Amino acid sequence: xxxxxxxxxIGPIMxxxxxxxxxGAARIGRIARSLFGRKPKWxxxxxxxxxxxxxKGHGTDVAIVGxxxxxxxxxxxxxxxxxxxxxxxxxxxFYEEEAVPNHPxxxxxxxxxxxxxxxxxxxxxxxxxxxxTELNGFELKLSGHHPALLIMHNDRxxxxxxxxxxLAKYAINIGHMEVSRKxxxxxxxxxxxxxxxxxxxxxxxxxxxxxIIQVTKIVD
Numbered sequence: 437x438x439x440x441x442x443x444x445x446i447g448p449i450m451x452x453x454x455x456x457x458x459x460g461a462a463r464i465g466r467i468a469r470s471l472f473g474r475k476p477k478w479x480x481x482x483x484x485x486x487x488x489x490x491x492k493g494h495g496t497d498v499a500i501v502g503x504x505x506x507x508x509x510x511x512x513x514x515x516x517x518x519x520x521x522x523x524x525x526x527x528x529x530f531y532e533e534e535a536v537p538n539h540p541x542x543x544x545x546x547x548x549x550x551x552x553x554x555x556x557x558x559x560x561x562x563x564x565x566x567x568x569t570e571l572n573g574f575e576l577k578l579s580g581h582h583p584a585l586l587i588m589h590n591d592r593x594x595x596x597x598x599x600x601x602x603l604a605k606y607a608i609n610i611g612h613m614e615v616s617r618k619x620x621x622x623x624x625x626x627x628x629x630x631x632x633x634x635x636x637x638x639x640x641x642x643x644x645x646x647x648i649i650q651v652t653k654i655v656d
Contacts, residue, residue, distance in 0.1 A: 458499040460541065460560025461487075462514060465503020467568055467580045468545045470654050472554045476547035478527040479504055485540035487560075488532040497530055500543060509564065538569075574616040574625040582611060583634050584654040587626040590647040591617050598645050599626060608632050623649065 469475070481500055483491050491497050495514075501521050502514035513520060521528055533544075541560040546553065557570035568578040571586070578584060589595050596615060603610060609631040617624035634653050642651045 458495045458514075459509040459564035460562075460566050461496045461499035461543065462503040462507065462509045463564065463566045463580055464543055464556075464558030464560065464568070465500040465545065466506060466508070467503070467558065467566070467578070467654065468547055468554065468556055469504050469506050471556065471571065471586065471652060472547055472552075473652075474549070475506070475524070476504060476526065476554075477549035478529075478547065480529050480531065480546040482531040482533050482544040484533045484535060484537040484542040484544070487541050487543055488534075491530070491532075496543075500545070501526075501528060504545075504547065571625065573618060576616055576625060576627045577612070577614060578627055578654075579612075579629065580654070582629040583632065584630065585626075585628045585634060585639075585642070586652040586654065587628070587642065588649040588651075589624055589626060590649065591621050591624040592647045595645070595647045596626065599628070599642060599648075602638065602641055602645070603628070603630065606635070606638050608634065608638070 479501070481497070483496065487496055498514055498517045502511065502517035504526070505513070505517055505520060505524075507514050507517065518528065539559040539561065542557065544555070544557045546555040548554065555572055556568055559567045559569055561567055566580050568576060568580065570576065578586075587599060600610070610628055611631050612629040613627065615624055615626050633655075639651050639653050642648060
């Protein structure tokens with residue numbers, strides 16, 4: 437793995453004893469909250485590998501719930517996140533899974549309310565860095581460290597090109613892009629990480645393109 441600076445090795449400013457088990461977990465939870473777009477009413481959190489073995493001692497549980505409450509890695513409220521979630525009526529359930537994951541620090545989060553649900557799989561890869569590897573059954577690779585667009589669309593010819601043309605129009609440089617689909621010709625998920633902030637006008641223009649179902653912006 438290549439690091440851009442010493443801060444990638446030291447890790448972020450954070451609450452807790454471990455950048456992998458706390459800062460990374462908080463970021464996974466916060467990405468889930470961002471994608472869901474609101475505070476969930478309930479959360480089912482499954483831990484795998486090292487997370488399953490040490491999540492209580494390393495504060496992974498409070499960190500991931502803190503992220504769901506939209507607390508950043510350095511927010512002192514993370515320490516009390518379970519109590520705060522209970523006060524705010526969020527029902528939390530934790531599960532220790534025995535399945536062997538591809539990475540030892542893996543969590544699966546399923547959150548929801550009366551208006552919908554979301555499920556993602558996140559991996560804490562060290563130094564507070566994360567990867568989101570699955571979203572609602574779609575495979576992806578999202579770092580959470582750059583502005584990003586998640587675009588749900590119908591799998592049709594020209595859709596990817598039309599999205600790229602809009603970003604080029606606004607001088608938005610694509611740092612990473614991939615497309616995942618469950619079945620040819622059905623729904624697909626486009627994941628795009630970019631180098632510049634994404635204005636709401638860009639999101640609205642993308643939403644008007646043919647075959648686009650939903651556009652979600654993630655702020656770095």
